[in-house]
Amino acid sequence: xxxxxxxxxxxxxxxxxxxxxxxxxxxxxxxxxxxxxxxxxxxxxxxxxxxxxxxxxxxxxxxxxxxxxxxxxxxxxxxxxxxxxxxxxxxxxxxxxxxxxxxxxxxxxxxxxxxxxxxxxxxxxxxxxxxxxxxxxxxxxxxxxxxxxxxxxxxxxxxxxxxxxxxxxxxxxxxxxxxxxxxxxxxxxxxxxxxxxxxxxxxxxxxxxxxxxxxxxxxxxxxxxxxxx
Amino acid sequence: xxxxxxxxxxxxxxxxxxxxxxxxxxxxxxxxxxxxxxxxxxxxxxxxxxxxxxxxxxxxxxxxxxxxxxxxxxxxxxxxxxxxxxxxxxxxxxxxxxxxxxxxxxxxxxxxxxxxxxxxxxxxxxxxxxxxxxxxxxxxxxxxxxxxxxxxxxxxxxxxxxxxxxxxxxxxxxxxxxxxxxxxxxxxxxxxxxxxxxxxxxxxxxxxxxxxxxxxxxxxxxxxxxxxx
DNA sequence: AAAACCCTTCGCCGCGCAGCGAACTGTCCG
DNA sequence: CGGACAGTTCGCTGCGCGGCGAAGGGTTTT
Numbered sequence: 158x159x160x161x162x163x164x165x166x167x168x169x170x171x172x173x174x175x176x177x178x179x180x181x182x183x184x185x186x187x188x189x190x191x192x193x194x195x196x197x198x199x200x201x202x203x204x205x206x207x208x209x210x211x212x213x214x215x216x217x218x219x220x221x222x223x224x225x226x227x228x229x230x231x232x233x234x235x236x237x238x239x240x241x242x243x244x245x246x247x248x249x250x251x252x253x254x255x256x257x258x259x260x261x262x263x264x265x266x267x268x269x270x271x272x273x274x275x276x277x278x279x280x281x282x283x284x285x286x287x288x289x290x291x292x293x294x295x296x297x298x299x300x301x302x303x304x305x306x307x308x309x310x311x312x313x314x315x316x317x318x319x320x321x322x323x324x325x326x327x328x329x330x331x332x333x334x335x336x337x338x339x340x341x342x343x344x345x346x347x348x349x350x351x352x353x354x355x356x357x358x359x360x361x362x363x364x365x366x367x368x369x370x371x372x373x374x375x376x377x378x379x380x381x382x383x384x385x386x
Numbered sequence: 387x388x389x390x391x392x393x394x395x396x397x398x399x400x401x402x403x404x405x406x407x408x409x410x411x412x413x414x415x416x417x418x419x420x421x422x423x424x425x426x427x428x429x430x431x432x433x434x435x436x437x438x439x440x441x442x443x444x445x446x447x448x449x450x451x452x453x454x455x456x457x458x459x460x461x462x463x464x465x466x467x468x469x470x471x472x473x474x475x476x477x478x479x480x481x482x483x484x485x486x487x488x489x490x491x492x493x494x495x496x497x498x499x500x501x502x503x504x505x506x507x508x509x510x511x512x513x514x515x516x517x518x519x520x521x522x523x524x525x526x527x528x529x530x531x532x533x534x535x536x537x538x539x540x541x542x543x544x545x546x547x548x549x550x551x552x553x554x555x556x557x558x559x560x561x562x563x564x565x566x567x568x569x570x571x572x573x574x575x576x577x578x579x580x581x582x583x584x585x586x587x588x589x590x591x592x593x594x595x596x597x598x599x600x601x602x603x604x605x606x607x608x609x610x611x612x613x614x615x
Numbered sequence: 616a617a618a619a620c621c622c623t624t625c626g627c628c629g630c631g632c633a634g635c636g637a638a639c640t641g642t643c644c645g
Numbered sequence: 646c647g648g649a650c651a652g653t654t655c656g657c658t659g660c661g662c663g664g665c666g667a668a669g670g671g672t673t674t675t
Contacts, residue, residue, distance in 0.1 A: 295548055
């Protein structure tokens with residue numbers, strides 16, 4: 158019997174501190190040791206050991222720049238596999254309660270390299286409603302439309318082997334939203350256009366007033382309650 | 387930040403004994419405690435504890451029948467998530483060596499509810515070559531063809547939300563083969579027609595002479611080396 | 616040069632847990 | 646009824662590993 162080394166991966170994600178770090182890294186940004194240590198609630202020494210383990214497991218890569226070491230997920234496949242796991246993992250009820258209290262914190266955020274959270278779910282729903290996107294065989298198929306260009310998306314001429322618009326299951330909503338190259342384009346464009354901004358210290362993103370207006374104009378999407386305070 | 391309880395799943399698959407059991411269960415059959423204990427190389431008491439943990443994690447369900455308890459994977463989602471993990475997990479080189487020595491053992495086998503291994507990969511390649519199946523956006527799309535009926539597959543009238551032919555990455559070959567409802571139909575038909583048979587005590591399946599002839603006739607597929615001794 | 620800062624390595628403590636032997640429950644069979 | 650067998654529970658042992666404090670190597674700032 159051939160057994161993939163699940164245990165190596167499993168051991169990597171079997172610890173609450175490490176999963177906390179991984180969830181942090183799912184934002185797609187690179188983080189320093191100290192930041193991840195704070196996120197997991199442990200000292201830097203401990204975080205250092207955890208990150209070395211995650212590195213050995215191939216889930217995380219490190220990049221030294223000056224006196225800081227920046228850690229990030231090893232690739233989109235890793236983020237994708239973790240999403241899949243999240244789909245069958247029981248949600249943390251404790252943190253779910255925090256989410257309700259925190260309110261907007263989880264409303265708009267990024268998932269590795271694309272938008273996630275309620276905003277992304279709402280946008281995807283708008284794509285489907287307007288016929289810009291079709292769900293078929295559990296995959297997304299983009300339909301040529303003028304709206305795409307306004308969202309910073311240029312559709313490929315021919316469908317490639319990799320899905321251009323990959324469905325990604327949101328952790329909180331348990332609903333699909335757009336990932337893959339199209340998701341990346343949308344996030345890049347939204348950041349470049351100032352529709353969303355990264356928080357300085359808090360995690361997550363904030364939807365700006367221009368962003369709200371643009372989404373309303375292009376997709377007829379009302380973003381009530383999603384604008385950060 | 388919302389964190390799915392990766393750690394619960396992670397702890398479940400962080401132990402080599404448990405992963406061994408899970409790989410065994412990936413065959414799709416139900417196994418008794420004793421069988422799984424033998425597969426993992428531990429005593430029944432230890433296996434019992436492991437299985438209770440896997441049950442608590444929601445990966446495995448147990449069914450009591452007489453004095454035996456049959457364990458099986460909790461569902462196709464679990465099998466799917468494990469496949470995804472296997473895609474980024476380093477393969478076990480030790481067992482890879484065993485595979486080469488064992489030869490036909492890994493050639494034909496099932497992956498939860500569909501055929502897997504080199505045979506399934508070869509069949510999928512034949513589907514694609516003959517135009518019965520198309521790969522698009524990383525998904526499979528079945529094309530109506532007479533061959534499908536001979537393989538026990540009746541194509542659905544309209545594409546549903548769930549993919550009918552889901553691509554599944556094989557552990558050993560790292561190549562795609564057909565899973566999902568279509569994969570299940572093919573395996574069911576192959577078992578029902580006597581094309582493949584389950585080994586009595588050994589794991590895996592064996593391709594019969596009628597099976598070889600049928601595949602050659604329908605798909606022009608030569609199965610040299612895949613027939614069990 | 617000294618101070619501040621980021622990260623890592625080392626050594627230690629303590630918990631958690633995999634593993635087994637022994638004993639117990641429940642089921643099937645003669 | 647009594648033996649055989651599957652599974653579980655209990656108690657124990659030993660290893661692994663998460664955690665931190667202390668100390669050391671590098672880099673940036675003053």
